[in-house]
Amino acid sequence: MPRVVLIHAVQIAMQPIQSAFQQYWPEAELINILDESLSIERAKQEQLSQALISRIIDLSEYATSLGADAVLFTCSAFGEAIEMAAEQSAIPVLKPNQAMFLQAINISPNVGMIASFEPAVAGMEQEFNQLAKAQGKDAQITTVCVAEAKEALKQGDVDKHNQLTANAAKQLNEQPVLMLAHFSSSRALDAVKKATGKQVLSSPVSAVEMLRTVLTKTA
Structure with missing residues (x-):
């Protein structure tokens, strides 16, 4: 095992x-x-x-x-x-996010990401770009960050977290595939799918x- x-x-x-x-x-x-x-x-x-x-x-x-x-x-x-x-x-x-990034890069050259922890965003975008380059892909990432979602989750309000995340995802109009940046964000998977009608990936x-x-x- x-x-x-x-x-x-x-x-x-x-x-x-x-x-x-x-x-x-x-x-x-x-x-x-x-x-x-x-x-x-x-x-x-x-x-x-x-x-x-x-x-x-x-x-x-x-x-x-x-x-x-x-x-x-x-x-x-x-x-x-x-x-x-x-x-x-x-x-x-x-x-x-290593596995999720690889999956997204192989689906579309234009990827959106919804984050809730600002200090992580720059490093994650760098990781994404490095992976795309290593895979020989010309992929681009666009991120929106909604810190209020993380705070809602810390307060135990999962519904508010999911709604805030889904609302933020609607800003990514041009990206056919979306990623939920953090493990904690994966709770919003169904809400984001419903709100956007797009393919949504979660890191877990x-x-x-x-x-x-x-x-x-x-x-």
Whole structure:
């Protein structure tokens, strides 16, 4: 049974990835690590500090020591640090949006993204562009950010979160495929589909499908 260690920076990211595994790969054994101070410190920084980068790498190494077959980070604001951790790891270490970005790039050259955590946006757009270039694709990403949705979710108001996210998605008129930027955003999947009539991707589902494929091949 493959063991996947999930590393979270916010509690609201935990339920969506648990649900995605339950639905698409229930056989996987999951171990959760939660460090909310990561998101608190990240929100204070325009750029990732060396201290935060070191902490991400240390967490990846700790996950490996637990016997992980793969590590998945569920917070989208640490891309550069996760890449460094992956380079030093003997097992797959995935960024939260890596699989979703690849999927979107292969669907359309014009992609929209709805985010709710502004500090994560620049890094995510950079990751998207780098992946597109590596895939030989001329893809473009357009992002709208609705911070109020994250605040609503933190207050436990899922309906308001979903409605705010769906309303923001309507701004992306020219993009045939949309992405929900964060694991926590995936709760709005049905609402965004209904509001826009477009193909909508969520990072938890894409990540689980990618991990299942990678680890099944290496088993």
